[in-house]
Amino acid sequence: MDARGVFIVCSKPEMIKELRALMLKQGCSSVEYALSANEARRKLDFFEPGLILVNAPLQDELGIQLIIDIADKTDAGIIVLSRHEHLTEMQYSLEKVGALVLPKPISRTILIQTARFASQSRKSIKGLKLQNDDLEKRIQDRKIIEKAKWILVDKMNMSEPQAHRYIQKRAMDLRVPQIKVAEDILNNF
Template structure:
């Protein structure tokens, strides 16, 4: 993990959380004491983990957690007073925000960070795999369009068009995608 944002209205809490996180591999820990500054950081930087200790001086913090969830892929922990944790936790859980009750033990906090870190890594891996599949689908679409052009313009059959694209790719030592894009540039008007 790289960047962490800690939002808390007390320096004591920020210090405790920062100390607990130093045992992990976080390169940069940024702290702020209000929601407005936290929103600016969220808009400007990418965070791997955002920890919000409620209440904040300018807002409760639950809206900030939901905004952070919408604008970033960071794992988000919202630390809430015991009496509000069920109500606010139910409100923010649909956004993927992990609500923890105050007071929180260092062991429970550490395990929560580990769980959130593991979950985030899994989601990031799934997103990377999804992007690869999207690229592959786009490549297939472009190659199919090129085959259709060859069928329409040069009156090839589908197997002939497929063979032509594959042979051109091998002969020119380029990808099928590049060959298909060249065909489309040549024959599409």
């Protein structure tokens, strides 16, 4: 499981004790808990878990709004244990945030497998997000370089290949990335 630990949100201290023991037995480095949604929101400002387990309903809310509130702020896997009467509502409301909703009662084996799956899935999603962010930055840099190239074509009467080569050569001569040369061109014209 995730080395960052587990965060349990549950209104029943005896269930927290069981879940905590189970997660520690699975090799989790730490297990924190909260007895209410409000307490969970406060604690998550200071603790970045790898997995969040929510036993719904909570004493101060059903748990849907808590999960929606925290899903954007964390890359932790989120598992919600729900009563059958709330299961459909929970699944429908939380599918867009990627929380896994399981019906209660749940076996230990299924909970452990789901916890591993949730942690690994969120890691994969985080990796894809980092790749996506990198690609977006590279696209933005390419747009700036192209803009600078066309300024050279327009203002300096260079051909497109000459402008492209000018930016490449200048970057090599100055030992800076092409984006830096392109930004300098844009700032000077």
